[in-house]
Amino acid sequence: MSLFATFNSIAFVVIMMIGLYTLIARQNLVKKTLGLGLFQTGIFLMYITLGVRDGGSAPILQEGADLAYSNPLPHVLILTAIVVSLSTMAVALALIIGVREEYGTIEADEIATIDRAEAEEGHEA
Amino acid sequence: MSDPVLLINVILLVIAVVTAIAAMWTRDLLGAVMLMGIYSLLLAIEWANLFAMDVSYTEAAVGAGAATILLLTALTRTGIREKAGPNFHPTALLTVLVTGGLLIYGTADMPRFGDPQAPATVNVAPEYIAQNVGKVDAGDDGPENDFGDHVPNTVTAVLASYRGYDTMFETAVIFTAGVCVILILRPLSPSARRETAQNQEDA
Incomplete structure (x- = not known):
């Protein structure tokens, strides 16, 4: 029972760490963006879990009903965060398309190689 | 394990974590985007299970819908294969x-x-649920000053009233992101292109 009661605080760390691992280990820029999105959803899970209350229902008030409502504040914060995460993802993807047009690749290590080669050419010229 | 909310929560999160690992593992970007769409949908069910209804339908619309469409659109310009390489990174x-x-x-x-005794539940949440925040006590003979008839959905009340500025500037964030995407992706104007070519010749 105690494992299940603390399951979410382990699960959100696991989800965040899968995203962080992808961010570091993978070179593909689109994959890195997906990893970043995963990292954000881990944080969403932590906040929503904080708002849960035993026997609580959705925080929509009902006339004459004596209900325990779950905490609406984490929900509001995460609504904002979801929209902001979409905005950052849109800008990141636009930048990746720009990188692809400029370098012909979206692998971070290949881009670094091209940059280094160009810098050396600049020194020789 | 009598609480169905807790049981469904654990089952959904296990499936979601497996989906997330699969999405990050595959080298096929199209497959990864699809798996992330499934993951978002699982999260939407999970939010509904945890009684975060507003978050649930936002996640379904934004996470599983809009984000997937954005990613697919980007993939048409970047290619769908990820370069092979080692999965293990010390x-x-x-x-x-x-x-x-x-x-x-x-x-x-x-x-x-x-x-039920968690600080997040006992501290300010009851005030927001009672929609008392912002009410001014004008004394016994003054009129009671509040926001008038409150909407029954407390999430909407907090979002549009107590955090109104925050929500207003959230639209500024989206607008800025849209402007950034347009500026990055628009083709160069003919005069700017001539200038770039001139610079490259000079260099």
Whole structure:
């Protein structure tokens, strides 16, 4: 029972760490963006879990009903965060398309190689 | 395990974690985007299970819908194959293990799932649910000054009233992101292109 009661605080760390691992280990820029999105959803899970209350229902008030409502504040914060995460993802993807047009690749290590080669050419010229 | 909310929560999160690992593991970017769409949908069900209804339908619309469409549109311009390479990355593994260990250590004293005595539940939440925040007590003979008839959905009340500025500037964030995308992706004007070519000739 105690494992299940603390399951979410382990699960959100696991989800965040899968995203962080992808961010570091993978070179593909689109994959890195997906990893970043995963990292954000881990944080969403932590906040929503904080708002849960035993026997609580959705925080929509009902006339004459004596209900325990779950905490609406984490929900509001995460609504904002979801929209902001979409905005950052849109800008990141636009930048990746720009990188692809400029370098012909979206692998971070290949881009670094091209940059280094160009810098050396600049020194020789 | 009598609480169905907790049971469904654990089942959904296990499926979601497996989906997330699969999405990150595959080298096929199209497959990864599809798996992330499934993951978002699972999260939407999970939010509904945890009684976060507004978050649930936002996640379904934004996470599983809009984000997937954005990613697919970007994939048409970037290609759908990821370069093959080693899956094992010692530095990444070490970083993840240390960070994850510290985070789990930090969550050790967090309240248990659904604790009615949790600080988040007993502190300010009752005020917001009663929609008392912002009410001005004008004394016994003054008129009661509040927001008038409140909407029954407390999430909407907090979002549009108590955090109104925040929500207003959230639209500014979206507008800025849209302007950025247009500026990055628009083709160069003919005069700017001539200038760039001129610069390259000079260099």
